Amino acid sequence: xxxxxxxxxxxxxxxxxxxxxxxxxxxxxxxxxxxxxxxxxxxxxxxxxxxxxxxxxxxxxxxxxxxxxxxxxxxxxxxxxxxxxxxxxxxxxxxxxxxxxxxxxxxxxxxxxxxxxxxxxxxxxxxxxxxxxxxxxxxxxxxxxxxxxxxxxxxxxxxxxxxxxxxxxxxxxxxxxxxxxxxxxxxxxxxxxxxxxxxxxxxxxxxxxxxxxxxxxxxxxxxxxxxxxxxxxxxxxxxxxxxxxxxxxxxx
Numbered sequence: 520x521x522x523x524x525x526x527x528x529x530x531x532x533x534x535x536x537x538x539x540x541x542x543x544x545x546x547x548x549x550x551x552x553x554x555x556x557x558x559x560x561x562x563x564x565x566x567x568x569x570x571x572x573x574x575x576x577x578x579x580x581x582x583x584x585x586x587x588x589x590x591x592x593x594x595x596x597x598x599x600x601x602x603x604x605x606x607x608x609x610x611x612x613x614x615x616x617x618x619x620x621x622x623x624x625x626x627x628x629x630x631x632x633x634x635x636x637x638x639x640x641x642x643x644x645x646x647x648x649x650x651x652x653x654x655x656x657x658x659x660x661x662x663x664x665x666x667x668x669x670x671x672x673x674x675x676x677x678x679x680x681x682x683x684x685x686x687x688x689x690x691x692x693x694x695x696x697x698x699x700x701x702x703x704x705x706x707x708x709x710x711x712x713x714x715x716x717x718x719x720x721x722x723x724x725x726x727x728x729x730x731x732x733x734x735x736x737x738x739x740x741x742x743x744x745x746x747x748x749x750x751x752x753x754x755x756x757x758x759x760x761x762x763x764x765x766x767x768x769x770x771x
Contacts, residue, residue, distance in 0.1 A: 560647045560703075567703045571602045574610050584609065585632045591616065597694045599627050602704040604644060607635035618694060619687055626674055626683035627691075627707055633673035634705040639666040644703055649746070664715055666705065671719055685723035692716050 578590035589609045592598075597615035602608050609631045616624060634640065646662060675681045691708045708716060752758050 556648050560644065563647065563703050564644070567602070570702070571608070571610070571704065575608065578610060584628045585636075587632050587635050589628065597691055599631060599691070599707040600704050601631035601634040602640065603635070604638075604641045604703075607640075609635070614694070615691065618690055620683075622679075622683045623687040623690070626677075626680040627687045629674045629677065629680065630670045630684060630707060631705065633670035634666065637666075637669060637673075639670070639705055640703055642666070643705075645746075647703075660715075663712065664718075667715065667719060668722065670705075671723060675723070681723045685720045688716060688720050688723070 574592055575590060578592045581589050581591045583589065587601075587607050587609055589611065592610055592612045594612035595614055597612055597618055599611040599615050600609070602610065609628065611624075611628075615627075619627065643662065643666070646658075671681075671684065674684050688708065692713070
């Protein structure tokens, strides 16, 4: 569908054809499939940049945790967030520090550091730009679950931190207000994902070997490679001509 607009722009003009209603409908769907993800990701990126920029200006630099800068915010909502695609930063509120023990806070920071090291925010951005014609809530929910499990598994490598992380999840889930939908950062807890929080706590109490982060990175890299390969091949005139001839054959 996303290739039909290119056909309408070139082939009918050269052959003086009048595309029918069905072809115009497919072209409209193709244009929507191309533009909708771009508009959505641009809006999410803008919102995320504005919020994190405000946090960076008002926050106080506290330390560097595993080479990731950490800023403390004066907020009543106990939030802990990993942000950034290239220059990663972790934000956490003073309220979160107050209600968590030292070990629980360390486990949460290690969880957010895992998001940074595995480039989960960048992977979310790439996956969000994939053209979609219908709602992809199921795919987005599965993506969020995969990245959270991957970060949790990284924390479980440190003896005792699995229980500390589970305890922090329960404490912050009771105190956090508001959802983090529409943002390209990785919050530790999200009130809109209560079922996921319960599954995460269960996994932390009953850990099982998992390679979710490796599978996720493979999926994200494969998606990005596919998009890049299609865009690269589309620049060659021979490929464009082959596409026009194929589509002309199908239309006839």
